[in-house]
Amino acid sequence: MSAAAHAHADHPPAAHHSSRVDPATLGVLLFIASEVMLFGSFFTAYFFIRVVNGEPWPLPPYKLPVFVAGVNTLILVTSSFTVHWALQSIKRGHRAGLQAGLVLTMALGTTFLLTQILEYHRVGFSPRSGSFGTIFFSLTGLHGAHVFVGLCLLAMATTRAFRGHFTPQAHWGVELPGIYWHFVDVMWIVVYTTIYII
């Protein structure tokens, strides 16, 4: 039998956490859960305006840029693939893949955000254009803010990747922004389908 190593302090009791989920991941999950609730409140307002009030969508004479937003959706979905590729690369020890994946993800995310800003300028209505305009800009703007936060997180991960951080064993700094980025992507798919398509 090997020598035992039994050491603990009587007070205070050591912090304990389940092996089922890492504390950092749990933190991100709880954060995302709160974000889902925040988006939920905006969606409630959207469905209230559209279904309960029975207002036409989009409000005539305005038209939503479905095609441009569709291209933007493709861009954001592609960025989920690139961030996944980045993480898979570092898990296999390929640093170049990690760096390229993160840079591409950032480029795609930035393109999405810039396209959305451009779309705001050309859409022909504003947040003051009744409840229709308010909820459109609120929902897409809320999502845009999340894309911005995701880009900040990715910028940190990218900087660290180029500084030689992360190994196949230790890559939480990419894993957690990756989870957040996928959440942002999922939210956009929901926003695009409900606001632009249906």
Added chain:
Amino acid sequence: MRNPLRSEADAFRFVLLTLAYFGAIAIASVLGGRWAGIGVFVILTLAALLLILQGRREGPQRTAPPPRADTDEHRVLVIANETVGGRALREVIHERTEGKPSRVRVVSPALNSPLKHWVSDSDEARAEAYRRLDASLAALRDDGIDADGEVGDSEPLQAIEDALRTFGPDEIVISTHPEGRSNWLERGVVSGARERFAVRITHVVVDLEAEREEVR
């Protein structure tokens, strides 16, 4: 239900599923109008709910310990609340570890009342569990068994799963009081562990009162 956002890979899979789900609804709406979209939405939602319910009925997959590099070492995980000092348990541990390189870990769950658990008032329970663990390890040492230990989750099955992942035992020994006096047996801890963990499990009944009677 499995948490879809437990890792980046899970989250990525969730993105793909979401894309397929909403893509089908959007395509149906564009091609067939609003009612076609609603129809696809209802069908896909029901299908997803059925899959989730079916997954629950089948129960969770059995958890196996992670692979270890030192396969020569025999590892025994002992789960005991206050029965670790019992003779029957010590005999079993001796039997399992004799004549081979082995390691024993004792886990003492920080048992707590449901109310205190839900209000995160666990300090006292954990301090008490440490006290029991110290006494257990001392009792094992007196008997020539060298073991280490840790305080586990308040839920015994969760405490076992935690130790399964971190310690990687070859077998688990669960020590309880005899039937009728064992809270763990009433709560199905032993049967639950056999269902949930893909590792050999031995149940040892320790009758501390009878042993005390023998001493008298």
